[in-house]
Amino acid sequence: MVDFVMPEVATHVDGWGPPPQGDIDTPLGIADFVEHLDKFPVQRIGRICDITAQGQRYQAERLLKGKGIKGLGKGKNPLQALQPGKDEDGYELVDNRPVPGKSQGKGRSTKGKGKSRGLQANYQEGILGQKQKAVSKDNQSKGKGKGKNRTGFSSNRRGFPSFKEWSVQTKPEWNLMREIMLTSMAKLQIDAKQVQMEDVVWAGNLPNYNKVFDRLTTKTERPMRRYEDLNFFNVTTSDDPILPEMLQSDPSVTVIATDHVLACLVAAARSVYSWDIVVSKVSNKLIFDKRDGSQIDFLTVNETAQDPPNADEPESNNGPVKLGQEASCINQNITQMVLEDSEPQALEQPNPFEDDENSGFVAAGAYRYRKITLPGNPKGASEFEQNPVTFLVRSEVNCKMPGGNEEYVCVRALNEYDPKPNSSWRMNLESQRGACLATELKNNAFKLGRWTAEAIFAGCDTMKVGYVTRQDPSNPWSHSLLGVQTYATNGFAEQIGLTHNNMFGIIRSIIDMIMTWDDGKYLILKDPTKSVMRIHEVPWDSFQEEEGDSAEDDEEEEQDLDEDGNVVPKHL
DSSP states (O other): OOOOOOOOOOOOTTSSSSOOTTSOOOOSOGGGGGGGGGGSOGGGTTOSSOOSHHHHHHHHHHHHTTOSSTTOOTTSOGGGGGSTTOOTTOOOOSOOOOOOOTTTTOOOOOOOOGGGTTOOEETTTEETTBOOOOOOHHHHHHTOOSTTOOOSOOSSGGGSOOTTSOSSOOOTTSEEEEEEEGGGGGGOOOOGGGOEEEEEEEEEEEOBBOGGGGGOOGGGOEEOOOOTBSBOOOOOGGGOSSHHHHHHHOTTOOEEEEHHHHHHHHTGGGOOSOOEEEEEEETTEEEEEOOTTOGGGSOOSSTTSSSOOOTTOTTSTTSHHHHHHHHHHHHHHHHHHTBOSSOOEEOSBOOTTOOTTTTTOBOOOEEEEEEEEEOOOTTOSSHHHHSOEEEEEEEEEOEEOSSSSOOEEEEEEEEESSOOTTTOHHHHTTTOHHHHHHHHHHHOHHHHHHHHHHHHHHTOSEEEEEEEEEEETTEEEEEEEEEEEEEEHHHHHHHTTOOHHHHHHHHHHHHHHHHTSOSEEEEEEEOSSSSEEEEEEEOTTTTOHHHHHHHHHHHHHTSOBOTTSOBOOOOO
């Protein structure tokens, strides 16, 4: 029997790795490959299996060139080799989702300018529910209108927010303060019975709801009316003429916000697309703002569906961007369509956003400013957490039910854009209304969560939800109202799993967390790729471009223009 001779093993007692060259004469072996790196591809050393995104892209590129796994040549799907069960070596991937494209993470934003800040853009008419004024050809190419028309968005792709990408492109110098898993927000609870609400100011007017629309059926559908001559406002917190003044004059108020912003925070765990909120902390006071033209201004369509709208075709009428603008336009129009023709009830203050320019052309509806006090936690770590906190919110009440009872109503609309032959609302809304709602709850969980939270903040007892469909599936400009369903707000909130305890618990937790930080500006940003919300500390001058552009446009507005859009010289 041949004896096995143990080969000499290279040892280095004075340090790590192989011994210095010349100390021992050992044939080339595994322990000495470091001395022969020129014979090995350095980038592959130590990577027995590379499951990073870069490694998957490298493997896909090799497969496209006909290399890699045997039997998979050019033209075949490279992702097949990355699917579980497809690997010939028996390796199984835990995550088989497609690799995100290179465009991921490049956010775009839009800018609302001048006095029309808060007016939302509409790809159909330039402004949601408002006609677009004529502009000169020179300024059309620049994306700006002459004179007082600065409310339209640029006609190119840059002018629209992209729901599938980051709403804001983060910068390396921004400090990450906190990362919050949205699934953990369901655990945040406070006793809603101890929450106190008090009306501070009613502004605008309060029309009556027209009960005729409750009797609509698919056979008596009504075409949607367009209110292109009215101005609709969605002004951010810091630009509101009442909220900042109340924050300074009332020492009990710690936070100011709008219902749109707070509703996004409350329903954050249901969202998929990216959105952002800007929070400013000054002298232990918090201001929750939205950027002009941000995703919060627009509704989403089928955001949480298994088959969401395809974002690969930005010019398609069924893309997420244009569907969001279509849905926003429909919701503004339905708030005016379902009202009685009688004179609305005048409130203690006029519409705070109405001025001499748009007097008489403002959408009907009431703004309800409410002071909400959240109870403290006796076991809180700080004195602030143990004491109650009061915030002032501007909410919207669309109308009230006719009669002596003050029953406030929140009006919203779901829209159908691509009806299937066997599941269209025209066929199933009357016989399977519950199934239609269940489908919408699954496909639009974030949108319905926002609406419910807004109704609760406004103190609306009733929600009127309209079902709107296109008259022609290929035409996004004309719609029909098939019916209106009535829901009790609290019952609907319970049906979708939105509890008052969790709703106010989320707001209290966010306030408590930011109040422990130094004065500054913070960005709450939803990650579009995962269920995570991050809070960054940003410089004070961040997101101030809109204001600078607005100032320039205000100067331009003061100039007199002739019919061709040219500046008329001033006569001394």
